[in-house]
Amino acid sequence: GENVEQHPSTLSVQEGDSAVIKCTYSDSASNYFPWYKQELGKGPQLIIDIRSNVGEKKDQRIAVTLNKTAKHFSLHITETQPEDSAVYFCAAIADQGAQKLVFGQGTRLTINP
């Protein structure tokens, strides 16, 4: 089955700097890679996703890159703001067994003012 590894587990950056979170996956059949943000006391919320037919996707200050050959994908947040502080989860899923979205362990991102 799919296994998703996420690094780092904690990340602290200065406000205005960039943050990068990296994930690797094991199942080469995986073709959908969402990122979820979990704020304190809340459930995870989708912030961006990418499918295997593209290598990069941007939405304002956030972007995701995908390297299918190396089986890794990354979340990039630029011009970080205090409200970006949260736990971020990557996930991966293949068409077969497409109910089992497998999440990484999460990255606790702290933005220091």
Added chain:
Amino acid sequence: DSGVTQTPKHLITATGQRVTLRCSPRSGDLSVYWYQQSLDQGLQFLIQYYNGEERAKGNILERFSAQQFPDLHSELNLSSLELGDSALYFCASSVSGAANTGELFFGEGSRLTVL
């Protein structure tokens, strides 16, 4: 507000007991997923229901069971509770029966503490 409602928000109980967690999906969503989030752990998939039928099972213990009712709300039953079952239990819903066709909408979770 995701539109997914989970009750209770907090629950404290003793080992050996049984509890029921309830989830009401977003209006129109047919799929309900249950996830367990333990301390310092990611989200572990437990089980999914689609329109009343079990669609997929993850690492769900035999002491746990779930069902989805005709009105599409779902309940997760946890029995013979152990200390290690203490966790945050999330319910998520989606329109389709597959988690790769769009966003999963998560509730705020039910925090279970087993003493």
